Amino acid sequence: xGNLKLTSVTKSFGxxxxxxxxxxxxxxxxxxxxxxxxxxxxxxxxxxIAGLEDISAGGIEIGGRDVVQxxxxxxxxxxxxxxYALYPHMSxxxxxxxxxxxxxxxxxxxxTRIAExxxxxxxxxxxxxKPRQLSGGQRQRVAIxxxxxxxxxxxxxxxxxxxxxxxxxxxxxAEITRLHRQLRTTMIYVTHDQVEAMTMADEIVVLNxxxxxxxxxxxxxxxxxxNLFVAGFLGSPRMNMLKGKVTAVGEAAAVIDVGxxxxxxxxxxxAAAKVGQAVLVGIRxxxxxxxxxxxxxxVVQYHESLGxxxxxxGTLEGRDEQIxxxxxxxxxxxxxxxxxxxxxxxxxxxxxxDSGLALPRTIEQRSAAHxxx
Amino acid sequence: MSTPKATDxxxxxxxxxxxxxxxxxxxxxxxxxRKRMPYLFLAPNLILFGxxxxxxxxxxxxxxxxxxxxxxxxxxxxxxxDNFRQLxxxxxxxxxxxxxxxxxxxxVWNTLWFVGFNVTATLLVALVTALILNRAMAARGFFRxxxxxxxxxxxxxxxxxxxxxxxxNGLLNAFLQMLGVPPEIFLLEVGWSRFFVVVVSVWFxxxxxxxxxxAGLQAIPKDLYEAAAIDAASPRRTLxxxxxxxxxxxxxxxLILLMIRSVQIFDEAWVLTNGGGPGTANSxxxxxxxxxxxxxxxxxxxxxxxxxxxxxxxxxxxxLIQLRLGRKMES
Numbered sequence: 001x002g003n004l005k006l007t008s009v010t011k012s013f014g015x016x017x018x019x020x021x022x023x024x025x026x027x028x029x030x031x032x033x034x035x036x037x038x039x040x041x042x043x044x045x046x047x048x049i050a051g052l053e054d055i056s057a058g059g060i061e062i063g064g065r066d067v068v069q070x071x072x073x074x075x076x077x078x079x080x081x082x083x084y085a086l087y088p089h090m091s092x093x094x095x096x097x098x099x100x101x102x103x104x105x106x107x108x109x110x111x112t113r114i115a116e117x118x119x120x121x122x123x124x125x126x127x128x129x130k131p132r133q134l135s136g137g138q139r140q141r142v143a144i145x146x147x148x149x150x151x152x153x154x155x156x157x158x159x160x161x162x163x164x165x166x167x168x169x170x171x172x173x174a175e176i177t178r179l180h181r182q183l184r185t186t187m188i189y190v191t192h193d194q195v196e197a198m199t200m201a202d203e204i205v206v207l208n209x210x211x212x213x214x215x216x217x218x219x220x221x222x223x224x225x226x227n228l229f230v231a232g233f234l235g236s237p238r239m240n241m242l243k244g245k246v247t248a249v250g251e252a253a254a255v256i257d258v259g260x261x262x263x264x265x266x267x268x269x270x271a272a273a274k275v276g277q278a279v280l281v282g283i284r285x286x287x288x289x290x291x292x293x294x295x296x297x298x299v300v301q302y303h304e305s306l307g308x309x310x311x312x313x314g315t316l317e318g319r320d321e322q323i324x325x326x327x328x329x330x331x332x333x334x335x336x337x338x339x340x341x342x343x344x345x346x347x348x349x350x351x352x353x354d355s356g357l358a359l360p361r362t363i364e365q366r367s368a369a370h371x372x373x
Numbered sequence: 374m375s376t377p378k379a380t381d382x383x384x385x386x387x388x389x390x391x392x393x394x395x396x397x398x399x400x401x402x403x404x405x406x407r408k409r410m411p412y413l414f415l416a417p418n419l420i421l422f423g424x425x426x427x428x429x430x431x432x433x434x435x436x437x438x439x440x441x442x443x444x445x446x447x448x449x450x451x452x453x454x455d456n457f458r459q460l461x462x463x464x465x466x467x468x469x470x471x472x473x474x475x476x477x478x479x480x481v482w483n484t485l486w487f488v489g490f491n492v493t494a495t496l497l498v499a500l501v502t503a504l505i506l507n508r509a510m511a512a513r514g515f516f517r518x519x520x521x522x523x524x525x526x527x528x529x530x531x532x533x534x535x536x537x538x539x540x541x542n543g544l545l546n547a548f549l550q551m552l553g554v555p556p557e558i559f560l561l562e563v564g565w566s567r568f569f570v571v572v573v574s575v576w577f578x579x580x581x582x583x584x585x586x587x588a589g590l591q592a593i594p595k596d597l598y599e600a601a602a603i604d605a606a607s608p609r610r611t612l613x614x615x616x617x618x619x620x621x622x623x624x625x626x627x628l629i630l631l632m633i634r635s636v637q638i639f640d641e642a643w644v645l646t647n648g649g650g651p652g653t654a655n656s657x658x659x660x661x662x663x664x665x666x667x668x669x670x671x672x673x674x675x676x677x678x679x680x681x682x683x684x685x686x687x688x689x690x691x692x693l694i695q696l697r698l699g700r701k702m703e704s
Binding site: 050051052071072073077078079081083085086087088089098099102103146150 | 594596597599600601602603604605606607610614615618619621
């Protein structure tokens with residue numbers, strides 16, 4: 001069974017600790033994405049699960065079995081490498097067969113599995129070719145095929161799409177998702193691309209500086225980021241941040257002043273906020289309504305039209321921090337135009353500027369956010 | 374000339390030299406045209422190469438068809454294929470004694486045996502050494518330098534060192550005596566002397582081949598080994614199915630160089646065995662050529678040249694076959 005349990009996994013290279021006390025449980029059959037900026041430890045964590053790196057401390061269980069002392073081959077995992085790591089001197093067929101031959105599978109069983117994987121990935125026409133005779137996308141499929149024939153408990157993907165061009169990346173993304181639905185096997189997928197994370201994952205693990213920042217479904221993380229890092233990392237363009245001050249705390253919502261005499265309502269737990277407390281207010285570009293008279297004064301600098309949507313870049317009147325506002329459809333404000341923008345109700349995130357943590361929200365807020373989504 | 378201002382000494386020296394050569398080079402460029410300039414820069418090397426490599430080859434080929442003992446072409450009568458006939462005239466090529474030039478055929482067979490043993494032994498030793506040095510180990514740089522060090526020595530020095538080591542009163546016999554083993558006159562016994570000619574040659578040259586193989590090993594991407602580890606490949610399977618096939622082109626280069634160099638065995642063996650001894654047990658083709666031309670006032674330049682030409686043709690054939698194989702391997 002492909003469930004995975006990491007307990008207090010720590011990894012150090014000499015004096016440098018790259019993973020701190022990672023605790024993580026992944027249920028069987030889930031598609032989990034490790035996401036984070038370069039150097040956050042996501043690839044190292046994947047390689048630790050694969051058995052390609054030792055751990056300095058902690059425990060790893062796969063299917064309830066302690067695998068810390070086991071070699072990669074004994075862990076019943078298969079890995080797809082960023083570089084594909086196909087054996088360049090072997091044909092596609094031999095690449096697929098190599099692992100099974102090593103495990104002393106019967107010839108007939110090997111042939112059956114290769115035929116099945118080749119059909120599933122539509123690589124039948126290339127079985128006798130060498131990897132260098134294939135395009136990047138085809139190599140990618142062969143690399144996935146090599147993982148499939150092993151019939152592993154867990155698939156590990158290390159940034160598998162980063163060497164493909166944009167169009168192929170979108171296509172392969174969909175194919176991997178389809179493959180997961182078909183195989184129902186646990187897949188762990190490392191990427192620095194938050195779009196891949198959002199579109200593919202059942203569950204996202206956000207890593208930063210060797211620590212897990214937050215674990216949850218894509219929408220949980222999007223709607224309720226636990227801290228400034230997650231709020232800034234997921235969502236593109238990134239969340240806007242405004243400095244503010246709590247002016248009133250009520251049962252259902254707190255009132256926050258960000259200037260311009262426009263009080264913002266945020267549904268945060270009254271126990272968590274104090275009047276007079278300095279906060280950071282986070283609002284995603286898509287969560288502004290552009291009004292006529294009400295709202296914050298927004299001075300337009302320029303806009304980007306993507307056809308079906310428009311991003312307007314500017315600042316609040318008299319301030320320097322850039323604010324991005326999303327608008328559906330065509331929208332072409334003049335440079336220097338003054339717009340009034342108002343955050344949508346229930347879409348205001350509030351953070352403690354010192355700890356970076358989000359102030360806990362009221363329960364209604366969470367469900368409301370889900371309905372909106 | 375507007376080179377950036379150099380502050381360091383090397384940079385200033387370069388500026389100085391550039392200042393001197395700039396005007397003549399510009400002059401040549403106007404004279405010859407830009408397209409022909411590369412040949413100007415190649416010329417010095419080509420001229421030296423021509424004088425010391427191409428010209429001697431041409432002279433040797435020419436001399437192979439002449440007779441007599443004169444040094445200059447004008448003093449040498451044309452004899453057609455006589456020299457080749459003399460070398461190749463044989464009742465049974467497997468019995469050098471039955472050949473008109475028995476010394477030549479003894480040398481040919483000695484050389485063939487030497488090439489066989491030396492190529493195999495050097496290849497194996499260099500490969501194993503490269504595989505060990507390729508692992509993450511302490512003092513890797515030291516060992517790499519140590520194995521390469523003999524390559525830097527002169528063949529004559531190598532011959533003398535080992536002679537001193539293997540001599541009747543040498544280090545090895547002293548050591549054996551300490552262990553209670555009776556001394557052996559290694560260099561005067563046919564089997565031992567041949568064995569040690571190979572040992573010395575392996576020791577002398579392995580560092581060079583180890584370096585080529587090590588470079589090849591380090592060019593194999595690390596993730597292929599990780600993929601193989603996940604694919605449950607045993608160390609033996611990894612070596613046979615991943616490492617060796619991917620090292621193929623380097624092994625081929627090593628094999629070609631080794632064969633060519635082994636056929637050319639002469640200097641260190643000549644010094645070590647006191648001129649090919651005992652008897653003619655270690656007399657090789659190059660030694661035969663040397664002795665015919667320059668040894669004991671024979672001055673048989675024609676015969677020596679003919680033997681050189683034959684050896685050159687064999688080496689050329691070997692190289693062509695191996696290049697063909699290499700191309701086949703790649704496609």
